[in-house]
Amino acid sequence: MPLIPPQIAYLTLWPTTACNLACAYCYASQGEAPQTMDRQTALAALELAGGHDGPLHVQLAGGEPTLVPELIEAVAQWASQRQAPTRVAVQTNGALLTPALAAMFKRWRVAVGLSLDGPPEVQELQRGQAAQVMAGLEILERAGVDFYVTAVVTAASAPHLPRLLLMLAGQAHARGLGLDLLTCRGRAVGGHAAMARPDALAGAASRLAQLTGWLNARRTRPFVLRELERCANPARSFARPRPAGPWPCIPRAGSTPAARP
Numbered sequence: 001m002p003l004i005p006p007q008i009a010y011l012t013l014w015p016t017t018a019c020n021l022a023c024a025y026c027y028a029s030q031g032e033a034p035q036t037m038d039r040q041t042a043l044a045a046l047e048l049a050g051g052h053d054g055p056l057h058v059q060l061a062g063g064e065p066t067l068v069p070e071l072i073e074a075v076a077q078w079a080s081q082r083q084a085p086t087r088v089a090v091q092t093n094g095a096l097l098t099p100a101l102a103a104m105f106k107r108w109r110v111a112v113g114l115s116l117d118g119p120p121e122v123q124e125l126q127r128g129q130a131a132q133v134m135a136g137l138e139i140l141e142r143a144g145v146d147f148y149v150t151a152v153v154t155a156a157s158a159p160h161l162p163r164l165l166l167m168l169a170g171q172a173h174a175r176g177l178g179l180d181l182l183t184c185r186g187r188a189v190g191g192h193a194a195m196a197r198p199d200a201l202a203g204a205a206s207r208l209a210q211l212t213g214w215l216n217a218r219r220t221r222p223f224v225l226r227e228l229e230r231c232a233n234p235a236r237s238f239a240r241p242r243p244a245g246p247w248p249c250i251p252r253a254g255s256t257p258a259a260r261p
Ligand code: SF4
Pocket: 019, 020, 021, 022, 023, 025, 026, 027, 028, 062, 063, 064, 093, 115, 127, 247, 248, 249
């Protein structure tokens, strides 16, 4: 009997491993020369993965994909021409967003995941460039681009998660929040980021669940707390750590509601 090759339904591309931030916990080992994918390689990967008539989800992660907007657009254009259902999502740290980029996301219906760890002082402590990221969030909001936020949870950020949710509550296009527990790899080893204590996590989780209920009673478009959704599925645990990977932005990709096909 001939073997039937499996259909690829999910493809993650790293347009670049370069990044404009230096997050305290990035798994990237410092000193490596960044690499950027060329258009020809990206299109070849898309043709290979998308050579079937089933649905395909293309996740752009990194590194920071918005450093190479032309590659994002090339992928999105390719997706728009594919005959079968195709979705493109980008995971961005938000610091380089511009109105032109937001318009491009909207034009090509690119789903957006924004990495944001908390209110500005928490963001500044853990990731840096808080003002630029907040400006990026406003750009998405003004452009009418829906986005889902993913926060890395540390000892420093856990107590501020409810404030992050309240901050997002004021943004009509903020559609949800997902939490990624800190994993001690890369720069996190020996750095100042520490894992949150279980009692701090439990307190934050309980408050977030309460606030989400409160918020959704007042919104026409529901706000998704990813972990609450996972609780509805007994096979998945709230406190499940992220799978190990070379970059925090990579396992995160696809784990946000925005990134789901
Ligand atoms: S965690 Fe992501 S945004 Fe932060 S430095 Fe690493 S690749 Fe860049």
